[in-house]
Amino acid sequence: MKIDAPRQYVIDNLKYALNPSSIAxxxxxxxxSKVGYKVIEGLKNWGYKGTIYPVNPRANQIGGLRAYKTILDIPGPVDLVFVAVPAHLVKMVLEHAVTKKAKIVVIATSAFKEIGRVDLQDRLTQFCRDSRLPLIGPNLVGMGSPYLNFNCGFIPYLPIKGPVxxxxxxxxxxxxxxxASKTTNFGMSFFVGLGNKADVDFSEFIVYAENDSxxxxxxxYLEGMDSPEAFIKACRSVVPKKPVVTIKVGGSQIGVKAAFAHTASENQGTSDDYFDKIFEQCGAIRATTWQEFLDISLALGMQPELKGDRIVMITNGGGSGLLSCDHFERCGVPMHELKVMSPNLGQRIRTYMPMFGSPLNPVDIAGTASPVQYKGALRQAMRDSNVDMVYCSICPTAVTDVPAVVDVAIEMYDTYKYLGKPFVMECQGGAECHEAIMKLRDHGIPAYPTPEQAVNAIVALRKYAKIKEKLAKR
Amino acid sequence: MPENAKPAPAYLLGTDEKQKWMGDYFFAPRGLGFLEPGIVGLDDAKMSAYNVAKSSYQIHPEVFNMDYLSKAVGLGRDEIIQRMHRLYDEHLIVYVMNPAVSVYGWGLYYWLVKLREGTAPETKAKLAEWFQDKDDICTGYECKGDFDFFNGNHMRVIDNLLADVIEPWKNNPEVEYVHLCPIRRCLRESHINMFDFSGEGYREVVWGKDELAKLAKHQDKMDMLDLKILQALNAKRPMEEVFDFKVLSEISGLDPKEMLSGIKELVETKRIIVPLFHLNFMKLGLTNHVFVIRLFQNVPCCRKAQITDELSRIAEFNTIMEFSDSFYDIIAWAYNEVNDIKALKEKIYSYSEIEDVKEADMNRMFRRWVCRLDDQNGFWEECMFTDDFLQDRTEKNGVRCCHARKEGE
Known part of the structure; x- marks a missing residue:
C-alpha cells in the first residue's frame, strides 16, 4: 500500500527485523521437511543467540524448545513475529501480535493479493498501520545478516560478510x-525479501541501510513500485553517502502479468522510461541483467566512485584489452590513449614490458608478463596523478604465475588505497582464475571473469561519481 | 485452442451433466487429480471454512456453532468451550476431513500384514516403527490376532504403493503375507456414515444401543456430556449450524457468505468431503475389534453390496468399508469393551455367502486421515499428505512429495 514518505516508526522498528532479542x-x-521447522533450524544453526518461541497449538515441543499455542501464551516479550501459517490464519496472528505489543511482524505466507485477495491484504495492512506494527511481506522468503549471525526464514544460506x-x-x-555469496565471495551486510511489500516499503529499508555501518x-530488486515519491525521497537522502543499484523487472508485455502473479506488483500503465526517470531523479544506477546487478553492486560496495574518465588498463592479453575498450565506448566512457592522459606514463610503463608489448591503452604488457612486470606497471599507473583509476587484467598463459600476479595486485592496491582511486580486476580463464577472483574479492578488490563485467562495474563507479556531482549542485 | 482440439468435458460430478455422460458410457467417471471438473484442491477457497476451523479449533473451539451445540447438549456456551479445550488438550478428539477418495481420483488401498508365528516382539516393533514413520501411510494400526497390521494409503498408482511402501519390507523373513484391500465403498468411518452409505443415511452419526452410556461408564476421561458434545459436533445438520461463520470470518478475514456457500457445496451438494471429529478411542481404553470378511468368489458383486449394506445397518460397527479386487470384501470394526463382539460375530457368520473372517484387535494407532495420532512421540495431529500424483515411486531416488521426510530423519 502506498506511502508518501518513509515512516519513522517503521524505520525505528526495522532493527527488530534483523536483530531481535526474541522471535515467535x-x-x-x-x-x-516443513517451512515452520526450517525457520527455527536456520535460526539455531546460524547462531542466533536470542530467544526463540515456537508457536503451534498442536505441539508441546518443537526442535527441543517449548511450544506455545498462541503468541499470547508466550511469557516474555516478543520483538519479531515470523508468520508461516496459511493465509486464513494471518488475521488472527496479527491481532495477537498487536496485543502482545510485538515490534515487527514478518509474513512468509503466500496467497494474498498475488492471487486476487486484494481486499484481505489491504485490510490486514491497514490494521497493522493503525496499530503501528510494521509488517514485512507477505509472500517472502526471509531476512538476515552475516554480521549478526542471523538468518530468519526458509533460507539455506547465510552470505559472507560484505558491503552490499x-x-x-x-x-x-x-x-x-x-x-552464490560464498562461492563467488559476494559479501553482504544484510538481506531482506519484501515479497508483496504490503506495508514496509523499499524506501524504509533504504533509510535503514543508510544508517547501517x-x-x-x-x-x-524491484517488481513494482507503489510509492515512487517515498522511493525518491529515501534515495536522495542515501545516495550522497552510499550508492543505490536497482534492477526493475516486469516491464515486458507478459512480464507485467507475471509480476502481478508473483508479488502482486502493479505495472500497468508504466514503462521502462517511467522507471528510468524515477531512478534518474533519485540517483539510482539501474542494471538491466541480474549479472550486471550483482557485478556493479559489488564494485560500488567495495570501491570509491570514479571521479574522472582517465582509466588505465594493464593487461597481459591483447584480446581482453580489445573487448574492454570496445565495451567502454559502447557504454559511453571511451578510453583514452596513455599519451593523451599522461605524456610520460607510457614511457615509464614501457620498462615493464617486452619490445612487442603496447603502451597504448589498453596497456598490453604481453602474454609473457611476470609478476615483477605487473607490479611495475601497476605502480606506475597508480602513482600517476593524471590517472583516475587502474583496471588490471590477467590472462593465464603457460608462463603466467596467476597467484603471484594476484598477490602483486593486492599489494599494490593496499599500498595506494589512500589515493582514493578505484581498482578493478578481470581474470579470464579456468580454475586458477576463479581462485584469483575469490582472493581478490576477499581483499576488497572487485574482480570478474569477463572484460564486459569488469567494464560494467567501472562504468557504474563513474556513473556514481557523476550522480554525486549532480546532487551536490542541487 | 487449436481448431481440432476437443474442449474438456463439461460434466460436473453430481449433476445432470454427469447423467448425460452416463448415456454414452457404462461406467461412472472417476476423478483424476485436482483438475477433474467439479473437484477442488484441498486449499481451494471452497475449503476455507473447514481449513480455518481445522487450523484454529485447538485455540478457538467457538469456530463451531455454539448456539446449536448449546441447545443440543443442554450446556452453556462457556462450559462447552471449556470442555472442548480439555478434550483437545488431552488428545481425546481430533478434527479431520474424509475426502471421497474415489471421486478425488486417489486409490485408497488398505493392506493387511501377517507376520509368521514366533516372530520376535522386537522384530514386530521394528516394523511398527517403520510404519509409524512412513509418511506415505495415511492410516495405520498395529493389531493382535489373525493379522498384525492394518494400514492404508492414498495413492493413484498401485505400482507406487508396491514399490515405495510395500517393497522395502515385503520380503523380510518374518512376513507371512501382505494382502491388498482396495476400497470400493466407504460406508462409515468413526461412527459417521459416509458418501457410499446407501439410502439417506449420509452424514448420520451412528452409535450402538446403549453404547455411549457404556462408554461413559467404561472410563473417566469423557463423561456423558463430553460424549454428547462429540455427538452433536458430528451430527448431520446444515453447514450453517456446523460452523459459526462470524467467528471463522473474524479469525480469517474471509467473507462468511463465500465460506458458507463453498463448504455447503462440497459437503452437502457434491458430497465429496465429510469433516468430522474423530474419537481417540485408545485414550479411552478402548480397542477396536476388526472383522475382515471374505465372501466366496462366486458371490456376485450386487449381492456383495447388499451384504455390506446390511452389515452397515448394525450400529455397533463404527467403521465399515467394502473392498474391491481383493481376497477380502468387507471390513467392519467395533469396540471390544462396550459391545457384544460375540453377538456381532454370530451376525456376520449367519451369512452363508461368507467364506472366511479374519479377526484382530487394534492395540496401537499410527495415523488416520493423513494425521499422526502418536501423541506418545509428540506428533499429535501433525498432518502429512503425501499424494503420489505425478510421481514415479518405482524409480529409486525419484521425485518425492516436497514435505515427505527421508527415512531416518
Whole structure:
C-alpha cells in the first residue's frame, strides 16, 4: 500500500527485523521437511543467540524448545513475529501480535493479493498501520545478516560478510545471490525479501541501510513500485553517502502479468522510461541483467566512485584489452590513449614490458608478463596523478604465475588505497582464475571473469561519481 | 485452442451433466487429480471454512456453532468451550476431513500384514516403527490376532504403493503375507456414515444401543456430556449450524457468505468431503475389534453390496468399508469393551455367502486421515499428505512429495 514518505516508526522498528532479542515463529513445525521447522533450524544453526518461541497449538515441543499455542501464551516479550501459517490464519496472528505489543511482524505466507485477495491484504495492512506494527511481506522468503549471525526464514544460506545490502522482492533471486555469496565471495551486510511489500516499503529499508555501518552499497530488486515519491525521497537522502543499484523487472508485455502473479506488483500503465526517470531523479544506477546487478553492486560496495574518465588498463592479453575498450565506448566512457592522459606514463610503463608489448591503452604488457612486470606497471599507473583509476587484467598463459600476479595486485592496491582511486580486476580463464577472483574479492578488490563485467562495474563507479556531482549542485 | 482440439468435458460430478455422460458410457467417471471438473484442491477457497476451523479449533473451539451445540447438549456456551479445550488438550478428539477418495481420483488401498508365528516382539516393533514413520501411510494400526497390521494409503498408482511402501519390507523373513484391500465403498468411518452409505443415511452419526452410556461408564476421561458434545459436533445438520461463520470470518478475514456457500457445496451438494471429529478411542481404553470378511468368489458383486449394506445397518460397527479386487470384501470394526463382539460375530457368520473372517484387535494407532495420532512421540495431529500424483515411486531416488521426510530423519 502506498506511502508518501518513509515512516519513522517503521524505520525505528526495522532493527527488530534483523536483530531481535526474541522471535515467535508462528506455524513452527515438528516436521523437519516443513517451512515452520526450517525457520527455527536456520535460526539455531546460524547462531542466533536470542530467544526463540515456537508457536503451534498442536505441539508441546518443537526442535527441543517449548511450544506455545498462541503468541499470547508466550511469557516474555516478543520483538519479531515470523508468520508461516496459511493465509486464513494471518488475521488472527496479527491481532495477537498487536496485543502482545510485538515490534515487527514478518509474513512468509503466500496467497494474498498475488492471487486476487486484494481486499484481505489491504485490510490486514491497514490494521497493522493503525496499530503501528510494521509488517514485512507477505509472500517472502526471509531476512538476515552475516554480521549478526542471523538468518530468519526458509533460507539455506547465510552470505559472507560484505558491503552490499540486498533488498529484494523476489525470494528466488535473493536466494540465488545468497547461494552464490560464498562461492563467488559476494559479501553482504544484510538481506531482506519484501515479497508483496504490503506495508514496509523499499524506501524504509533504504533509510535503514543508510544508517547501517556495514552497508556500503544498496542493491534493490524491484517488481513494482507503489510509492515512487517515498522511493525518491529515501534515495536522495542515501545516495550522497552510499550508492543505490536497482534492477526493475516486469516491464515486458507478459512480464507485467507475471509480476502481478508473483508479488502482486502493479505495472500497468508504466514503462521502462517511467522507471528510468524515477531512478534518474533519485540517483539510482539501474542494471538491466541480474549479472550486471550483482557485478556493479559489488564494485560500488567495495570501491570509491570514479571521479574522472582517465582509466588505465594493464593487461597481459591483447584480446581482453580489445573487448574492454570496445565495451567502454559502447557504454559511453571511451578510453583514452596513455599519451593523451599522461605524456610520460607510457614511457615509464614501457620498462615493464617486452619490445612487442603496447603502451597504448589498453596497456598490453604481453602474454609473457611476470609478476615483477605487473607490479611495475601497476605502480606506475597508480602513482600517476593524471590517472583516475587502474583496471588490471590477467590472462593465464603457460608462463603466467596467476597467484603471484594476484598477490602483486593486492599489494599494490593496499599500498595506494589512500589515493582514493578505484581498482578493478578481470581474470579470464579456468580454475586458477576463479581462485584469483575469490582472493581478490576477499581483499576488497572487485574482480570478474569477463572484460564486459569488469567494464560494467567501472562504468557504474563513474556513473556514481557523476550522480554525486549532480546532487551536490542541487 | 487449436481448431481440432476437443474442449474438456463439461460434466460436473453430481449433476445432470454427469447423467448425460452416463448415456454414452457404462461406467461412472472417476476423478483424476485436482483438475477433474467439479473437484477442488484441498486449499481451494471452497475449503476455507473447514481449513480455518481445522487450523484454529485447538485455540478457538467457538469456530463451531455454539448456539446449536448449546441447545443440543443442554450446556452453556462457556462450559462447552471449556470442555472442548480439555478434550483437545488431552488428545481425546481430533478434527479431520474424509475426502471421497474415489471421486478425488486417489486409490485408497488398505493392506493387511501377517507376520509368521514366533516372530520376535522386537522384530514386530521394528516394523511398527517403520510404519509409524512412513509418511506415505495415511492410516495405520498395529493389531493382535489373525493379522498384525492394518494400514492404508492414498495413492493413484498401485505400482507406487508396491514399490515405495510395500517393497522395502515385503520380503523380510518374518512376513507371512501382505494382502491388498482396495476400497470400493466407504460406508462409515468413526461412527459417521459416509458418501457410499446407501439410502439417506449420509452424514448420520451412528452409535450402538446403549453404547455411549457404556462408554461413559467404561472410563473417566469423557463423561456423558463430553460424549454428547462429540455427538452433536458430528451430527448431520446444515453447514450453517456446523460452523459459526462470524467467528471463522473474524479469525480469517474471509467473507462468511463465500465460506458458507463453498463448504455447503462440497459437503452437502457434491458430497465429496465429510469433516468430522474423530474419537481417540485408545485414550479411552478402548480397542477396536476388526472383522475382515471374505465372501466366496462366486458371490456376485450386487449381492456383495447388499451384504455390506446390511452389515452397515448394525450400529455397533463404527467403521465399515467394502473392498474391491481383493481376497477380502468387507471390513467392519467395533469396540471390544462396550459391545457384544460375540453377538456381532454370530451376525456376520449367519451369512452363508461368507467364506472366511479374519479377526484382530487394534492395540496401537499410527495415523488416520493423513494425521499422526502418536501423541506418545509428540506428533499429535501433525498432518502429512503425501499424494503420489505425478510421481514415479518405482524409480529409486525419484521425485518425492516436497514435505515427505527421508527415512531416518
Amino acid at each position: 515463529v508462528v506455524g513452527a513445525s515438528r516436521y523437519s 545490502a540486498m533488498i529484494s522482492q523476489s525470494g528466488a533471486n535473493l536466494l540465488a545471490a545468497l547461494g 556495514n552497508t556500503k552499497c544498496l542493491a534493490i
